[in-house]
Amino acid sequence: MPASMHDVAQLAGVSQRTVSNVVNEYVHVKPETRARVQKAIKQLKYRPNVAARNLRSGRSGLIALAVPEIAAPYFAELADQIQQHAELHGMTLLIDQTGGTRERELAVLHGYSSAVIDGLILSPVALTAADLETHDQTIPTLLLGERIDPGPFLHLSVDNVAAARTAVEFLISSGRTNIAALGVLPESNGLGPASRRLQGYTEAMQGAGLTTSQLQLPTAEWGRRAGYAAIRDALDRGTEIDAVFCFNDLLAIGAIRALTDRGISIPARVALIGWDDIEESRFTVPTLSTICPDKAFIARTAVERLIARIAGNGPEEDEIIPEFQLIHRQTTQSN
Structure with a gap:
């Protein structure tokens, strides 16, 4: 029973x-x-008994999660944890994929009604502050990622600038001077994680009197192939690199393959730090050092705060900055 x-x-x-x-x-x-x-x-x-509870409360018992890419390991791992916490609270989670496009993010923002879902967790990439003003305020909404608008939204985001600065300062302290930034997005709107991570990288490099010329490596997206191609092209140009700060772990995994294919020893000649601490980072050869956002805290807090807002118990404005840590593995071991 x-x-x-x-x-x-x-x-x-x-x-x-x-x-x-x-x-x-x-x-x-x-x-x-x-x-x-x-x-x-x-x-x-x-x-x-969700059906009975929802009948009494007039709610659907559903919350939606919209992320840029379900197949991306970080979002897959985060979605799994959010689903577990939603289930613990008797809620059913709907998952949507936006592709990181403004059109799809607007469709999510406007496509659900309060008769369908009780709340929304959205990880926006392309939305603007003006877009958010058009949202149906009757649907409690929590935003993951960089803050776009100071409006009445719950908001969870790691301090990307501080975390990037921490990673690059560690590389500098270990004697690296030609540190590449891998994952710069040429069309970034200045609000997303790419811009903030580049800001932290630049602050650390300039603070140490180091140049970033020719060391900012652009990519069209943040996958393994993009990381591989960017490092390969930089090496082909003769760019001097002794470390790479990668804007996510998938880029770093591609970079590891590119360096290995050229016979470049990691970390003896080139050290690497990724971002996200996805499960795959523990199994690369060598294992990948990475910035680890507290995904368990993010998932638990997102669900608990959203449900509190649904119940009318949450504050009008709420910004939470989860902690992060730099996980040291083989790609940054001392020479």
Whole structure:
């Protein structure tokens, strides 16, 4: 038999009313009690009667997640964690792909009604502040990525400038001076992660008195092939490189292959740092050092804050900056 609310209450040592309060995201529950109930829910695989709850509340029990590329490992891993947290709260997650185009992002922004979804988590790439002003404010919305507009949206974003500066400063401290920036997007609107990561790279390099001339390597996108081609072309031009700061891990994986194909030792001759800490970064040869955003925190917080806003318990404006860390692996080991 499926676990009941009574079973959860017994395991957690609380009343059924408390379990109901946790499931329905009431704010007046002690954090330790909420954690105990959520642990019992997960242990018993308890699934609330969503249909009955939604009938009472007038909600659909659905939240949507829209990301640029579902196949990209970072977004796939993040979506998996968001889905798990949504399920824990008795919500069903719909996943959409925008391709990072303004047209598709606008379609997501305007295509859902409050009769279909209770809330939206969107990772925009091409939207502008003016676009966001046209959004149906009756649908609670959380934005992932760089802040576009100071309007009434929940917002979660790692400090891209600070994280990029941290990565490049580490490379400089290890004696690298010809540090390439891989993943510069020529048509960036100045608001996305590419622009902010380039800003952090530039600040670190200029702060150390190092030039960035010929070391900013543009790519049309952030995949393995683009990383491979950009490094190959830079080497063909005779560009002196002793380190590469890659704007994501897929670019770094392509760069590793390009350097290896040319017989260039990593990290003895060229060190690399990626970004995202995708699972694949642990299995490259050599293993990839990378900026690791706290994906578990991002997923949990996104769902919890969005559900709180759906329930009318969230603040009007809310900006959260998750922590990051530089994970040291073989591509930055000392010579």
